[in-house]
Amino acid sequence: MADTKHTDTTAADIEKLNDQMHVRREKMEQFAAAGVYPFGEKYEWDHHAADVKQAATTLETAATVVHLAGRLMAIRRHGKTAFCVLRDISGEIQVYFRKDLLGEDSYTLFKLLDIGDIIGVEGTVFTTHTGETTIRVSDWKLLTKALRPLPEKFHGLTDKETRYRQRYLDLIVNPEVKDTFIKRSKIIKGIRRYLDERGFLEVETPMLHTIAGGAAARPFKTYHHALDMDMYLRIAPELHLKRLLVGGLERVYEMNRCFRNEGIDTRHNPEFTTVELYQAFGDLEDVIAITEDIVATLAKQLYGTTKITYLDTEIDLTPPWKRMTMIEAVAEFTGKDFTGVTDLAAAQAIADELQVPYGKFDGIGKIINACFEEYVEEKLIQPTIITGHPLEISPLTKQQRENPLLTYRFEAFIYGRELANGFSELNDPLDQRRRFTAQMEERERGDDEAHQMDEDYCRALEYGLPPTGGLGIGIDRLVMFLTDSASIRDVLLFPTMKTIENK
Structure with a gap:
């Protein structure tokens, strides 16, 4: 049976790892050592971020326990507490972690999380003194440890070539x-x-x-x-x-x-x-x-x-x-009217005057179309x-x-x-x-x-x-x-x- 330990080097590891990627892999190993599978299991969520925000007052009053899953997009740690931003398909919501609520072990593992990691959270809804709808986390699960850091926050992903080639990153x-x-x-x-x-x-x-x-x-x-x-x-x-x-x-x-x-x-x-x-x-x-x-x-x-x-x-x-015939459109934008033109030489003369190229075997119809494409198309706003x-x-x-x-x-x-x-x-x-x-x-x-x-x-x-x-x-x-x-x-x-x- 193949050895599947995360420390193994595979053919996919040819790329030189930068410092951040080394740190993330070390954290992955720490999760594994603590008995937490770094690439998770099914998570039963019942709300999206937008759902919670829309029904925040009702959820807060009823002390409803909600379950959400998404990607961490920001982490602000303050000793024994932390505010994070969780993003799912519907948008973003603030989530609040407290050591005294989670317990020593859970909070210690929480400190191994990075921006880009995918987690599931369970908790109740409250509103901060600044009016921000927030989930007070009572339990959380690691669903996927991201081994690659996201682009730097303030510069983001702006290179179009990279965006198109790595659409998954563009979407994040x-x-x-x-x-x-x-x-x-x-x-x-x-x-x-x-x-x-x-x-x-x-x-x-x-x-x-x-x-x-x-x-x-x-x-x-x-x-x-x-x-x-x-x-x-x-x-x-x-x-x-x-x-x-x-x-x-x-x-x-x-x-x-x-x-x-x-x-x-x-x-x-x-x-x-x-x-x-x-x-x-x-x-x-x-x-x-x-x-x-x-x-x-x-x-x-x-x-x-x-x-x-x-x-x-x-x-x-x-x-x-708006409607126009092709011949009317050419006439409007060039002043040259092909109406009644049945002689190829006459059509070629108009094209020559407009400096529109045409092929050796092109008939009147192709010449009219060439004039249309050259002078008209881009003007039909x-x-x-x-x-x-x-x-x-x-x-x-x-x-x-x-x-x-x-x-x-x-x-x-x-x-x-x-x-x-x-x-x-x-x-x-x-x-x-x-x-x-x-x-x-x-x-x-x-x-x-x-x-x-x-x-x-x-x-x-x-x-x-x-x-x-x-x-x-x-x-x-x-x-x-x-x-x-x-x-x-x-x-x-x-x-x-x-x-x-x-x-």
Whole structure:
């Protein structure tokens, strides 16, 4: 049987221990020598810190014995007494230790505690002469001895790289970070509740795809040994979800991860969360309405208002949001109007005048979109719905009857960032096959983000997809807006980071 004494040196002890860590390990051994297991057992708590504070008067009057568990965040010793700060998920509360109440042995062990240790306390509630709600500790238990000291109190953990890599430490030291992720959970629950109440069925579709489809993006490629075939981490669940509508599931949604092998910045992470939903017998207007209403509803649930502040800018999420077509938006911000432009040379001339680069094989639609991205996106601060996207950049979208160069598609922008994308889904199988064929030609010309041919999806459409409204919302960006977070890494518990060697 392996020797499990705490004094043993293991492979994890390669890192040089500093003085504080040596002292903490010595204290751990002292606990063990006194018969106290330094890494604790189950603890039956009955109150959180916030519960005690809220009901302090009642608890104090009734002399109710409360049990709490949490991490020590401050220790102020005064000989035979000590005031400490205990933090749990709900917040912090002061706890008071007295030698004459605890007894000699217990108080001697108490003096071995450090900031960062996790303990359980039992006691009654009282109010200090300064009005501070406090627990008078009658008994306590060590639940976990922390062998590493927390960052120095007044400097804290401010380096962003360290915060992202060691999120567990970030959550301990910076309470506002915890609040962000609690709000993220509420947002996700709110989206589910909103869609469930409107008859949408939550489904799960594959993460591993044989064809990287549903969006224009570079996929992560892997290999399945048993099946002897290449597979891709999904870039979008769209085509699987629409297959379900062919099968008769009229309203479906999926909230899950997607993966794109692209750049990393304040708005992009290789793995990210989206919600995609599809509504049979609906159209573009239905999903625009859902987008506006669901975002406004979430803001009201979190803050009681549809007016939020994002990076010192007030954003009014009250529906309906401002609307413009892509061509109208380009005209407003550049003075150049693509309305009626059907000649490629004319479109290229406008792009040249605006100094917007374009590819050798780009058509009018891609040029319009390039001008939009260059001159318009970052200026759409208040919530804005952009419609009328070119057919060339919308291979899965129904074509406008009144203008076949454009589609029934929209994107929602807030603070210059795309939040949502939706459209009246293309349900003509013949047109879809032609679009896939055109995309394949683009791939042959070097566009590795162009859509691949999906024969099974075309087959499914031939059985009949009802007229459908489809929508995708980026959960991470939505959480950014609703928590006033500047970077996507601030709303991901463990953002993708380049590995570094331990030193």
